[in-house]
Amino acid sequence: MRPEIYQYNFDWMLWRAIQAAGKLADGSEKETEKMLRYIPYFRKTAEVFIGMGKPGITYLKLIEKYLDNIVTAHEKGKKIVMTTFCFSPSIFYAMDIVPVTLEVMTVIGSALWKRGTTDYMDYCVELGFTETSCSSQRGSLGAYLAGLGEDIDLIVTNTAGVCDTNANAFAFTQKYLDKPFYSLNYPAGLTDNPTNQYHRDDFRALIEFLESHTGTTLDQDRLRAVLDETAKQEAIVAEIEELQRLVPNPLPVTFNFIIYGGRFFFAGMPEYTELLSDMAEVVKDNAQNGRSGITSGNEKKRAFFFYIDHYTLSLSLWDWLDRHGISHIGSILSRSFKDDQPYMKGMEDVAYSIDTTDLDTMIDSIAMINSRMPMVRSIRGPYDRPNMWGEESLALARIYQADCLIYNGTPGCRNTWSNVKLLAGDLEKAGYPTHVMYGDAFDERVESWEATAARLEEFFTIRGLL
Amino acid sequence: MITPFREAAAQIANAYVEDRVSSGEQTVGYTCSFMPPEIFHAAGILPYRIRGIETESMEIGDAYYGPYVCTFPKCLLQLAGQGKYSFLSGAVISTGCDAMRRLDECWRKAAEDYPDALPEFFHYFDVPHKTDPHAMSWFKDEIRRLIAAVSSHYGVTITDDNLKSAIACYNRGRELLLELEALRAAEDMVISGTDAFAVAVAGTVMPRQRFNEHLEALLNELRTAAPEPADGRKRILVTGSINDDMDLVRLIEETGAIVVADSICFGIRSAADMVSTDGDPVDALAERYLSNSVCPRMFGAYDQRFATLREKAERTGTEGVILQNIRFCDMHGSENSLIENDFEAMGIACLKLEREYGPLTETGRMKMRIEAFLERIS
Secondary structure (H helix, E strand, O other), X not given: OOHHHHXXXXXXXHHHHHHHHHHHHHOOHHHXXXXXXXXXXXXXXHHHHHHXXXXXXXXXXXXXXXXXXXXXXXXXXXXXXEEOOOOOOHHHHHXXXXXXXXXXXXXXXXXXOOOOOHHHHHHHHHHOOOOOOXXXXXXXXXXXXXXXXXXXXXXXXXXXXXXXXXXXXXXXXXXXXXXXXXXXXXXXXOOOHHHHHHHHHHHHHHHHHHHHHHOOOOOHHHHHHHHHHHHHHHHHHHHHHHHOOOOOOOOOOOHHHHHHHHHXXXXXXXXXXXXXXXXXXXXXXXXXXXXXOOOOOOOOEEEEEOOOOOOOHXXXXXXXXXXXXXXXXXXXXXXXXXXXOHHHOOOXXXXXXXXXXXXXXXXXXXXXXXXXXXXXXXXXXXXXXXXXXXXXXXXXXXXXXXXXXXXXXXXXXXXXXXXXXXXXXXXXXXXXXXXXXXXXXXOOOOOOHHHHHHHHHHHHHHOOOO | OOHHHHHHHHOOOOHHHHHHHHHOOOEEEEOOOOOOOHHHHHOOOEXXXXXXXXXXXXXXXXXXXXXXXXXXXXXXXXHHHOOOOOOOOEEEEEOOXXXXXXXXXXXXXXXXXXXXXXXXXXXXXXXXXXXXXXXXXXXXXXXHHHHHHHHHHHOOOOOHHHHHHHHHHHHHHHHHHHHHHHHHOOOOEOOOHHHHHHHHHHOOOOOHHHHHHHHHHHHHHHHHOOOEOOOOOEEEEEEEOOOOOHHHHHHHHHOOEEEEEEEOOOOOOOOOOOOOOOOOHHHHHHHHHHHOOOOOOOOOOHHHHHHHHHHHHHHHOOOEEEEEEEOOOHHHHHHHHHHHHHHHHOOOEEXXXXXXXXXXXXXXXXXXXXHHHHHHHO
């Protein structure tokens, strides 16, 4: 790693930068404009959030709080858990444990710095990771392995059985940092009784692990509060995502990103509820006025990303979509699959429900929530089995009236790269023009954004979509 | 007496498989060492570990798998698409790793374009990645589900007695492999690493009873054979990604080393772990196949794996360790670095070697690196 990178703590740098960004809109327009000149690289990203109005500012402040929690956790006597994006942080909040979610930290760094998080990615390789390991973990993990972040107290992941490279990154870290480690492990099935029972048993064992390594006991009232808040949040998300079915789609292109990002940061916490309420106001207003969320007001096409989005400086993907009049109608990360979401009609088996009757039902509920998180829900079994990646992608594409489907991931994704060609073929057969992006969502060195954009342009043009 | 092993290990459609085809007996392929072959043995079916040797091109493998995927499953798919596995009446795809478990979909989809590529019996065997009691319970259920599927498809009855008999037969093979492993590590050379590896590979594609008979005969011969002086050849342990190709071991030995031990899928990795012959045979199989955590697919069990490797290195007087991984095999690739750190700290030199699976197209590069490594430890 370059010597200068060693001079600053990764999480502290992110925290201070986002804290400053969150305050940008507090001043007058002139003051904000002057300030933006001092952040030439982060400027476009900051402008996206400021331009969004209240939801964008609320989102920056939410990220700041998330980072503040991390850098002050030990001062406050709290334990820090290293975890992954497809693990709902609710259980940690219910037990007053502070989560560091590697992938979201990588996304923040990628969107914030011109160099992205590539120094940290490469540091993982210096320590022995394969260069083909997933960049989404490496982008922030390298910092923690180099001691450039708050000390991690324990490690929890849930990708065994779903994503080898993810689970492997955490297993490597367990050994390298010598920390307690627990991995939920998902079977190939999702809805059958043995699988449901397994989810419950595994989650109860996780709670025992958390209690034994943090000295915290799971508090029933606190868990109930987190689950009640989650239910409230998902009700607002349901309203927003139901309106997303309208043509034109009233959601600004970045709203999907903010919905799932907020969930990864603060699921079950009031901060996220506030953000969603701000977003719902914007969406409802657009819908009532028949207005598209696209800046130009002209929705030309609707794209469903059947894996993840692309996170580079200036949020270039969303900017590109917006400029081309393409509405982003979600990705694998977007939807929660709660039982009362309108899109669950016809997919009831897959849904989770929240039951706060007693501690047992609450633990069952939170185990279900986790088993329905993105990726672990639908890429665990063969993609063409019921409820898995193929069926889910097609169902969502139909419900949200997609004109095309797009795959984007990372070269580290052994799982989806092993069957994306098959699924893309099925989607084409079902009548959806489908584009497979070969870049890296977190590392522009694999393919520059300009090249990625040129390929998108080519796809939309050749397939007659634009 | 080594000839039957060399022959069986050197080709996909070996003589035993051909015999079974001509006599109308069944052979079922499987893809992972966490799948208990005893189940098929108990049903009178030959369990055959599906291999990638004999691959000469990759147009089928590359057509269904994406580009960022290990070449081993691509080779298996290539051969299946070409009809090389037409002697299989069934196949069991396990969740060994992400690329291997996706062989399930890739094979099924390829069969839409390559008629007859897919065996009639095609089963997905879901193996947990940890050994907690609830994971063990899941694994036992999976074994029972497999037994039920085999019984139903092939019209056979797999009784507890059949299973116990199969377990005894496989345990006998493990005892013999352990003796072979001890002979392989003798100070002067009784059997080359290449031949010892051939025996282990052959054990995955031969009827177990025949394998045991041949191995007993080979061991009788080796016990009294005059050893070949080691002549200062360096004693090497090979570990890392899956390998069923004798040429890799041969390449190492031709550079002036002796491969005295291995810890590779297809090799003599876990022969010491016997299946209990007491109690419920399904429980016994589950305990043995899941508990030994020999592969990095068992996340968080590195210390257990390294303890086994260290014991093996110490017992065999290993002077150097070759840690090879197939490109895109992140689990072995990353774990190799941890192993390297730990062995180097013990004073045992290591060479990390990334490679492609398949015909050794990189022989020159690999040979040069191995030679440099042997120079380093000389």
